[in-house]
Amino acid sequence: MHKESAIREPLILGHKTYHDITEDVCRSIEGKAPRNWYIMFGISLLVGLYGVGCILYLLGVGIGTWGLNKTVEWAWDITNFVWWVGIGHAGTLISAVLMLFRQKWRMAINRSAEAMTIFAVFMAGMFPLIHMGRLWVGYWVLPLPNEFGSLWVNFNSPLLWDVFAISTYLSVSFVFWYIGLIPDFATIRDRAKSPVAIKAYSLLSFGWSGRAKHWNRFEIVTLVLAGLATPLVFSVHSIVSFDFATSVIPGWHTTIFPPYFVAGAVFSGFAMVQTLLLVLRKAMHLENYIHTKHVEYMNIVIMTTGSMVGVAYLTELFMSWYSGVEYEAYAFLNRATGPYWWAYAFMMTFNVVSPQLMWFKKLRRSLMFTFFISIVVNTGMWFERFVIIVTSIHQDYLPSSWSMFYPTWVDIGVYIGTIGLFFMFYMAYVRYFPVLAMAEVKTILKSSGESYKNGSAELNSGSDDEILTNNKNN
Amino acid sequence: MADRVIYAMYDDDDVIKTAAKKLVADGIHITDVFSPFPIHGIDPIIGVKHTRMGNVAFIFGLIGMSLALFGMRYFMIVDWPMNIGGKPNFSLMENLPSFIPITFEFTVLFAAHGMAITYLLRNKTLPGMPADNPYPRTTDDRFVMEILLSDNPSFTAEEIQAKVKQTDIVQVEEKEFKKIK
Numbered sequence: 134m135h136k137e138s139a140i141r142e143p144l145i146l147g148h149k150t151y152h153d154i155t156e157d158v159c160r161s162i163e164g165k166a167p168r169n170w171y172i173m174f175g176i177s178l179l180v181g182l183y184g185v186g187c188i189l190y191l192l193g194v195g196i197g198t199w200g201l202n203k204t205v206e207w208a209w210d211i212t213n214f215v216w217w218v219g220i221g222h223a224g225t226l227i228s229a230v231l232m233l234f235r236q237k238w239r240m241a242i243n244r245s246a247e248a249m250t251i252f253a254v255f256m257a258g259m260f261p262l263i264h265m266g267r268l269w270v271g272y273w274v275l276p277l278p279n280e281f282g283s284l285w286v287n288f289n290s291p292l293l294w295d296v297f298a299i300s301t302y303l304s305v306s307f308v309f310w311y312i313g314l315i316p317d318f319a320t321i322r323d324r325a326k327s328p329v330a331i332k333a334y335s336l337l338s339f340g341w342s343g344r345a346k347h348w349n350r351f352e353i354v355t356l357v358l359a360g361l362a363t364p365l366v367f368s369v370h371s372i373v374s375f376d377f378a379t380s381v382i383p384g385w386h387t388t389i390f391p392p393y394f395v396a397g398a399v400f401s402g403f404a405m406v407q408t409l410l411l412v413l414r415k416a417m418h419l420e421n422y423i424h425t426k427h428v429e430y431m432n433i434v435i436m437t438t439g440s441m442v443g444v445a446y447l448t449e450l451f452m453s454w455y456s457g458v459e460y461e462a463y464a465f466l467n468r469a470t471g472p473y474w475w476a477y478a479f480m481m482t483f484n485v486v487s488p489q490l491m492w493f494k495k496l497r498r499s500l501m502f503t504f505f506i507s508i509v510v511n512t513g514m515w516f517e518r519f520v521i522i523v524t525s526i527h528q529d530y531l532p533s534s535w536s537m538f539y540p541t542w543v544d545i546g547v548y549i550g551t552i553g554l555f556f557m558f559y560m561a562y563v564r565y566f567p568v569l570a571m572a573e574v575k576t577i578l579k580s581s582g583e584s585y586k587n588g589s590a591e592l593n594s595g596s597d598d599e600i601l602t603n604n605k606n607n
Numbered sequence: 608m609a610d611r612v613i614y615a616m617y618d619d620d621d622v623i624k625t626a627a628k629k630l631v632a633d634g635i636h637i638t639d640v641f642s643p644f645p646i647h648g649i650d651p652i653i654g655v656k657h658t659r660m661g662n663v664a665f666i667f668g669l670i671g672m673s674l675a676l677f678g679m680r681y682f683m684i685v686d687w688p689m690n691i692g693g694k695p696n697f698s699l700m701e702n703l704p705s706f707i708p709i710t711f712e713f714t715v716l717f718a719a720h721g722m723a724i725t726y727l728l729r730n731k732t733l734p735g736m737p738a739d740n741p742y743p744r745t746t747d748d749r750f751v752m753e754i755l756l757s758d759n760p761s762f763t764a765e766e767i768q769a770k771v772k773q774t775d776i777v778q779v780e781e782k783e784f785k786k787i788k
Contacts, residue, residue: 155748276682288682288683289705290691297713297716301712301713308723320746323740335738339727339736340788341738342739346655346658349645353660357722361715362719364715368712571643575643
């Protein structure tokens, strides 16, 4: 058995048994949904439907209905795209990178973070598709044999790399998530009472029965998937940043973009995980599994990645001056002092200053404060993308074509709509899916459970000498 | 004669490991163990070989990588070379740097999906498959050993049961063995 230092804070509080873990997770799936759930789901559904309506309207009349003009030809759509992809980075980071580092605290949060990833990437993928204007020819991005001569897609283009990166990321994240879900669905299946539930969870659990050989494969498969997903996470946001970095627009054409975007993505992703989990743990009574220590760990990640983003901002500023390129220097001067100075100021305060408050132990262990900061960071990261995209192009080489960007109601509707759809999916997920990776949490109960750590657990494993001696030593 | 099976149920992962060690030392062949989560260290005791899923992923990754490179070479170099911003398009080697991202993504795509599909097929876990765990609680907090009598020709059912009862069991049951999948 894996031993853990006694002074390390326990990850599972209270006196829990294996059965308690099952009960705690399945309770919300088997019971009736509380009224608040229906209210939340209803609101998200309505907002989501409004968004779908806006998208349909957009498809009907074309993207001229957005606030774009001939100078600012990329704005909210791409901002939202990058924002959602960024949010989608925390899930795989938690499940893959932290798995490779053998961080046990990830067990309590990986399932929900991965669900968030999948829904967020799904929302992200929608933006480039609708930005094509003619959604029905969206399949042209695939290298398909076609009737237009032997014309193929351009494999030198970062936009095409994006297509491959995002679709690989979405499908691999889904596979990773689902392979972990199968044993937990089996647990729910074996407890289900109603015939509909038995049928549904039997189908979802693929007939999993937990044989030793299957668990053996399970562990290797999840490990290899983690190994594959780790470089994937880094590559996806790097490729998203290539959309900008390989262009020759001052303000976009910088080599710092890939690492800076990845740090920013992890930063915003963890903020979104905090926002969701702080509510989820309360609403589903999972305080014993996702407690202050988990929140603190995540805040440390937010603080670290936030500092990286801060360094990147300052490096960019320095390089714009040091490069001696007047266009580059102007782009950054204009960002900070031009008509969009307020967006730049929001970005700087929210992303650079706010995470620094996490150096204070009191603050990073405060749940209310964390929730507040998580919202601030999410907003700040949206502004970051807006600043990068719009302020770099709104005053270009020809002063006569300088302009501003004003969103129309369709811009706003599509954006708000994706938030609605995202929460709609998430609400459905928390109602019908095991929000905690039960099988994985059970494996850490004996090494990181509070009652096992302080020796108060009644050890029914009397025959195992190893545990007994360990228990005495404590 | 139809095969019979003995199911020994335990309520702790460390207990079942100790018990398995003891039974195997006594010469009993444990056919399988059902558990709600992976029991670390049980595989060598009951003689489950290490999985080769890692190799599967590697092979699928190689296939994905070659497909991506061959595909891009055909599309961009052989079939329809395009002069885009004067970038080189005469040979694969010259154009390779801008093919790296997609080659990487395709490698990961193939390795992950190929391995996942192989995993599901080998486990016989597919949508609509029946489950064959003997007790519903083996996916909750019970650990069950499956001892097939045909795997232990040198012992009678009673002898095995007697040996199993010496370990810290919760219950033991002898049944007609039905192969579900």
